[in-house]
Amino acid sequence: MTKITFVKHDDEEIVVDAENGTSVMNAAVDNLVPGIDADCGGECACATCHVYIDEAWFPKVGNTNDAEEAIMSLNPDRQETSRLCCQIPVTDEMEGLKVRLPEFQF
Amino acid sequence: MSVARDQFNTMFGRDPYSIPLDEYDMNQPELFQSDTQDAYFTRLRKEAPVHYCKDSEHGPYWSVTRYKDIMEVESNPEIYSSEPSIALADPEPDFDISMFIAMDEPKHGDQRKTVQDIVAPSSLASLEPVIRERIAGILDTLPVNETFNWVDKVSIELTGQMLATLFDFPFEQRRKLTYWSDVATAIPEPGGLVETREQGRDILLNECLPAFVELWNQRVNEPPKGDLISMLAHGKETRDMNPMEFMGNLVLLIVGGNDTTRNSLSGGVKFLNENPDQYAKLMADPSLIPTMVPEIIRYQTPLTLMRRTATQDTVLGGQNIKKGDKVAIWFLSGNRDEEVIDRPNEFIIDRARPRQHLSFGFGIHRCMGNRLAEMQLRVTWEEILKRFEKVELVGKPERAYSVLVRGFTEMPVQLRPKAK
Ligand code: HEM
Numbered sequence: 001m002t003k004i005t006f007v008k009h010d011d012e013e014i015v016v017d018a019e020n021g022t023s024v025m026n027a028a029v030d031n032l033v034p035g036i037d038a039d040c041g042g043e044c045a046c047a048t049c050h051v052y053i054d055e056a057w058f059p060k061v062g063n064t065n066d067a068e069e070a071i072m073s074l075n076p077d078r079q080e081t082s083r084l085c086c087q088i089p090v091t092d093e094m095e096g097l098k099v100r101l102p103e104f105q106f
Numbered sequence: 107m108s109v110a111r112d113q114f115n116t117m118f119g120r121d122p123y124s125i126p127l128d129e130y131d132m133n134q135p136e137l138f139q140s141d142t143q144d145a146y147f148t149r150l151r152k153e154a155p156v157h158y159c160k161d162s163e164h165g166p167y168w169s170v171t172r173y174k175d176i177m178e179v180e181s182n183p184e185i186y187s188s189e190p191s192i193a194l195a196d197p198e199p200d201f202d203i204s205m206f207i208a209m210d211e212p213k214h215g216d217q218r219k220t221v222q223d224i225v226a227p228s229s230l231a232s233l234e235p236v237i238r239e240r241i242a243g244i245l246d247t248l249p250v251n252e253t254f255n256w257v258d259k260v261s262i263e264l265t266g267q268m269l270a271t272l273f274d275f276p277f278e279q280r281r282k283l284t285y286w287s288d289v290a291t292a293i294p295e296p297g298g299l300v301e302t303r304e305q306g307r308d309i310l311l312n313e314c315l316p317a318f319v320e321l322w323n324q325r326v327n328e329p330p331k332g333d334l335i336s337m338l339a340h341g342k343e344t345r346d347m348n349p350m351e352f353m354g355n356l357v358l359l360i361v362g363g364n365d366t367t368r369n370s371l372s373g374g375v376k377f378l379n380e381n382p383d384q385y386a387k388l389m390a391d392p393s394l395i396p397t398m399v400p401e402i403i404r405y406q407t408p409l410t411l412m413r414r415t416a417t418q419d420t421v422l423g424g425q426n427i428k429k430g431d432k433v434a435i436w437f438l439s440g441n442r443d444e445e446v447i448d449r450p451n452e453f454i455i456d457r458a459r460p461r462q463h464l465s466f467g468f469g470i471h472r473c474m475g476n477r478l479a480e481m482q483l484r485v486t487w488e489e490i491l492k493r494f495e496k497v498e499l500v501g502k503p504e505r506a507y508s509v510l511v512r513g514f515t516e517m518p519v520q521l522r523p524k525a526k
């Protein structure tokens with residue numbers, strides 16, 4: 001289990017235990033974190049699992065893939081540390097990861 | 107039905123298993139009007155999930171019928187292009203209206219970004235009370251214990267009012283929007299809404315376009331505001347659009363937001379009446395409305411398909427697709443795929459993952475209005491439940507003569523008011 005913190009746009013923090021081998025999106029959905037609808041179920045095809053990664057963490061969560069880039073680039077609120085969190089696998093190295101939930105997904 | 111269509115009406119009424127697979131052609135409105143398409147799709151999913159039809163009214167095309175294969179097409183827009191058309195018919199040379207639903211990157215994204223603020227969560231939040239008020243207004247004037255056509259009095263009226271609001275179109279002329287939307291998707295047939303393609307084109311060019319050009323000219327000289335015309339007139343990527351592009355985006359937004367939502371509003375009434383256990387569950391617990399709404403949209407699948415065109419030779423589901431081939435992705439079939447959706451043929455208002463359906467497509471072209479559509483349906487059902495014990499279906503619904511648009515023309519109902 002790996003601890004991940006979701007920070008709502010009003011700064012409330014939700015800390016969840018994520019199972020290794022799943023994705024950050026799964027951790028959110030399994031723990032009913034609001035604002036992660038994940039319509040496509042993790043296929044990188046709906047962009048409803050958009051998060052802003054904490055800056056210090058951004059280089060550590062891996063690279064944005066092409067499909068992810070294509071669909072995120074349609075969003076005017078996309079930021080430099082934006083990711084679709086179904087594309088981020090949960091591993092031991094993620095212990096303490098912090099991601100923000102964008103206001104536009106509420 | 108026209109003689110030209112007659113020769114392609116080869117499947118209707120025949121046992122799906124008596125027709126050789128290589129004679130299958132799902133592009134036949136008769137199948138959808140009679141709501142008999144499912145058995146044919148079931149066979150295709152099992153025996154030929156990526157199927158080649160060698161001839162049809164619109165020439166040869168592939169049918170992709172499984173959820174996962176459809177997802178693969180949607181996720182690879184550089185292989186499966188949305189140009190030149192998302193309908194099986196190719197655009198006519200003299201009426202090549204262009205809309206971003208039928209564009210590839212980068213133009214598609216540039217244009218989509220210009221208008222998508224209209225459906226941003228903050229816009230939806232401010233639209234919701236307006237929509238609620240209008241819905242309440244419509245519901246409060248309906249007759250009770252008396253038969254009327256739900257399609258006309260509620261579904262069309264409501265979506266017409268919605269469109270007028272989104273475009274800030276003169277409210278008293280809102281039925282024109284509904285009319286143009288119907289014209290844009292009508293299959294020409296004698297006695298039909300339009301009898302020839304030329305007639306449909308002329309209505310759009312000579313009536314719809316000038317009306318909107320006038321609004322554009324008004325808005326372009328006013329400060330930017332929140333309606334769609336103003337957004338297009340002031341948007342960096344759209345303000346220099348040529349008339350055909352302007353027309354295309356209008357038709358896209360009118361059609362996109364109109365009969366899809368309209369037919370979901372009608373479909374919900376039908377599905378609840380056919381499934382009294384689900385209706386009872388809903389009445390006992392109105393908090394199920396938010397999960398019921400995506401289920402209605404899945405079950406209805408208001409747009410049955412999108413077409414793509416292969417930009418290169420490729421392989422899908424073991425089949426060799428050639429550069430230039432037309433590829434139909436059948437959302438209606440994918441939404442009944444038992445491999446992905448549990449008990450797909452049943453209407454279940456409290457599914458665990460109700461948004462796992464293909465009715466809005468997926469990928470970069472995923473329906474821009476999906477949350478708006480859901481909101482309209484949710485608010486409508488909330489207001490219906492406040493007032494009526496039952497919206498009772500009292501006759502047989504009539505379906506539209508169309509392949510692409512899955513919808514209703516008649517839905518006879520009576521309202522049973524709530525005991526006070
Ligand atoms: C239940 C109602 C609706 C359904 C079932 C529906 C369905 C669809 C589908 C299937 C697509 C194509 C997706 C793809 O190619 O993957 C689409 C695209 C689109 N829809 Fe909807 N739609 C609905 C409501 C709306 C509304 C209310 C609007 C109004 C804003 C709208 C605007 C659009 C636009 C602009 C596109 C083009 C998106 C793009 O190409 O990027 N739709 N819709």
Ligand code: FES
Binds near residue numbers: 025038045047
């Ligand atoms: S869940 Fe759909 S893109 Fe991540």
